[in-house]
Amino acid sequence: MDGEHADIDDRLRALLAERLQLDAGVRVDEGASLLDLGLDSAALLSVVIGIEEAFGIDVPDREITIENFGSLGSMSSYIAGRRAS
Amino acid sequence: MFSSTVDRVGDRLALVDGSERRTWDELAGDARQLAGSLQARGITPGSGVAIVLGNDRAFVTTFLAVELLGAMAVPLNPLFTPEELGRHLAGCEVAGCDVVGIVAEPDLVPVLRDRPYTAPGRRHPWVEDFASFDNATSHTAAFHDVTVDPAAPALFAFSSGSTGTPKGMIRTNRNLAAEADQFAATVDVTEDDVILAVVALFHAHGLGNALLAAIHSGAPLVLGRFERDATLAAIKQERVTLFPAVPFIFHSLAETRRAQRADLQTLRLCFSAGAPLSQATFDLFHDRFGHPIRQLYGCSEAGSVTINLDDDATGSWDSVGRPMSGIDVAVIDDDGVCHARGATGEITFRSDALTAGYVAEGESANEMFDGGWFRTGDLGRLDDAGNLFVTGRTKLFISTSGFKVDPFEVEAVIRAQPGVADVVVVGAQGDRGEEIVKAVVVRDDPEADESPLRRDLLAACKAQLAAFKVPRIVEFRDEIPRSPLGKILRKYLV
Numbered sequence: 001m002d003g004e005h006a007d008i009d010d011r012l013r014a015l016l017a018e019r020l021q022l023d024a025g026v027r028v029d030e031g032a033s034l035l036d037l038g039l040d041s042a043a044l045l046s047v048v049i050g051i052e053e054a055f056g057i058d059v060p061d062r063e064i065t066i067e068n069f070g071s072l073g074s075m076s077s078y079i080a081g082r083r084a085s
Numbered sequence: 086m087f088s089s090t091v092d093r094v095g096d097r098l099a100l101v102d103g104s105e106r107r108t109w110d111e112l113a114g115d116a117r118q119l120a121g122s123l124q125a126r127g128i129t130p131g132s133g134v135a136i137v138l139g140n141d142r143a144f145v146t147t148f149l150a151v152e153l154l155g156a157m158a159v160p161l162n163p164l165f166t167p168e169e170l171g172r173h174l175a176g177c178e179v180a181g182c183d184v185v186g187i188v189a190e191p192d193l194v195p196v197l198r199d200r201p202y203t204a205p206g207r208r209h210p211w212v213e214d215f216a217s218f219d220n221a222t223s224h225t226a227a228f229h230d231v232t233v234d235p236a237a238p239a240l241f242a243f244s245s246g247s248t249g250t251p252k253g254m255i256r257t258n259r260n261l262a263a264e265a266d267q268f269a270a271t272v273d274v275t276e277d278d279v280i281l282a283v284v285a286l287f288h289a290h291g292l293g294n295a296l297l298a299a300i301h302s303g304a305p306l307v308l309g310r311f312e313r314d315a316t317l318a319a320i321k322q323e324r325v326t327l328f329p330a331v332p333f334i335f336h337s338l339a340e341t342r343r344a345q346r347a348d349l350q351t352l353r354l355c356f357s358a359g360a361p362l363s364q365a366t367f368d369l370f371h372d373r374f375g376h377p378i379r380q381l382y383g384c385s386e387a388g389s390v391t392i393n394l395d396d397d398a399t400g401s402w403d404s405v406g407r408p409m410s411g412i413d414v415a416v417i418d419d420d421g422v423c424h425a426r427g428a429t430g431e432i433t434f435r436s437d438a439l440t441a442g443y444v445a446e447g448e449s450a451n452e453m454f455d456g457g458w459f460r461t462g463d464l465g466r467l468d469d470a471g472n473l474f475v476t477g478r479t480k481l482f483i484s485t486s487g488f489k490v491d492p493f494e495v496e497a498v499i500r501a502q503p504g505v506a507d508v509v510v511v512g513a514q515g516d517r518g519e520e521i522v523k524a525v526v527v528r529d530d531p532e533a534d535e536s537p538l539r540r541d542l543l544a545a546c547k548a549q550l551a552a553f554k555v556p557r558i559v560e561f562r563d564e565i566p567r568s569p570l571g572k573i574l575r576k577y578l579v
Contacts, residue, residue: 042333045313049341061313061315
């Protein structure tokens with residue numbers, strides 16, 4: 001993993017822990033489904049708003065999908081893609 | 086209600102659903118056409134028609150067609166699992182609501198057709214999506230007008246209280262007309278308003294404060310599901326004036342970076358129901374858009390009960406306001422005696438919009454309906470000006486030693502003590518099966534010695550609370566178990 005992805009992942013882990021109120025001991029694996037951590041549509045929007053704030057990007061609502069935000073890995077790729085564009 | 090609106094403002098805009106628009110005349114035509122098809126499918130006065138649809142033209146047209154037929158609308162959440170839908174439909178049957186047909190989202194049609202939720206020997210209701218009726222070539226059945234009895238059932242709904250299992254209830258045409266009258270008279274809704282409906286129409290908040298409000302007043306209804314971009318654009322483009330929503334929606338809009346550039350100046354009233362509004366959400370939305378969020382208090386049993394329209398919106402943000410026109414609200418003690426202003430008790434009210442009671446429930450469930458007054462199970466107080474404040478739910482009360490203990494009161498005392506990071510007070514079972522007060526405490530420093538802290542906490546409680554309120558058990562934990570959305574999971578604490 002390159003440095004940018006690692007940085008994004010670390011910040012996303014902190015953000016998920018805060019927004020999903022995860023136990024301190026929970027480490028979110030890159031490929032794990034966030035649905036299993038209780039991510040419903042309301043929680044997903046809360047996470048996306050946090051991502052917009054933290055990474056300075058705007059996520060159009062039509063792009064808030066499980067494909068883009070269903071796991072830490074997909075979120076990280078999406079953010080890197082948005083930043084590159 | 087609908088026909089008088091059509092007569093009055095028939096040529097004006099009635100609804101916007103994406104690119105589709107209808108005037109009241111056109112909507113009436115659609116509803117009559119659908120009513121004819123439903124008649125041909127066996128819907129008669131008193132029949133139940135389940136409406137399992139989202140916030141779209143299909144929902145509104147189907148609801149109106151069912152009302153024209155003098156039948157009973159049964160709105161159900163299209164996001165329910167098949168099991169939940171089956172359970173609710175079975176609940177209708179138990180309550181004597183004969184669901185003859187179901188109009189559902191297309192993806193739910195095969196699921197519902199396959200479900201044998203009716204009792205053996207009963208006819209399975211037909212299941213169709215709206216498009217199968219809306220296809221003009223399929224319409225051959227003319228609608229034969231029905232005389233609708235105001236006292237006849239119009240809606241079969243389920244109570245959506247936060248505790249217990251859902252209870253079914255019937256609301257009559259007269260109940261729904263009264264609810265619309267009360268809201269329109271209180272909020273002064275006219276055909277010049279524009280109502281945004283992103284809260285679910287199958288729920289009491291959306292049904293009463295968006296759909297019924299529009300049908301009654303002739304104000305156009307802008308339909309959609311909540312998405313930030315679409316919602317902000319709709320408010321601007323359609324010049325929305327009334328915005329009913331829930332705290333989550335208001336918070337999400339206010340928190341979104343690009344919403345800072347949004348133009349919401351056409352709004353005249355933003356009101357929140359369904360969950361308590363936090364000061365953080367109120368402040369954020371007010372700072373960002375300049376609109377105060379007003380709290381509305383209501384329930385599935387009667388629709389809206391109070392709304393905050395106080396002149397000092399900022400100073401009174403935490404009040405749910407005063408009773409709607411024609412509604413009486415009182416705060417009572419356990420014996421049903423009215424409390425003095427300022428004292429906390431159970432919120433009770435009477436309203437012409439109130440259901441007659443829960444169907445197929447025992448006497449204990451219907452004890453809440455007390456001589457025309459409905460005991461809500463919510464705790465609150467009235468201030469000197471008659472503004473209502475909701476402070477909790479009686480169902481969370483702990484019954485101990487013949488007294489009731491408000492857990493929030495005990496928590497407040499403990500939370501104020503040094504060394505306490507968090508606390509939740511619950512009713513636990515004592516060794517003789519009785520309920521006892523238990524405090525679950527999270528320390529600031531997880532390594533801190535428990536004994537002296539426990540002693541200090543109990544001393545503070547004894548000094549500030551009646552003896553029966555002092556916790557019998559103080560348990561230390563590293564954290565309070567919460568759902569991913571932050572709701573305290575009390576069942577894991579007892």
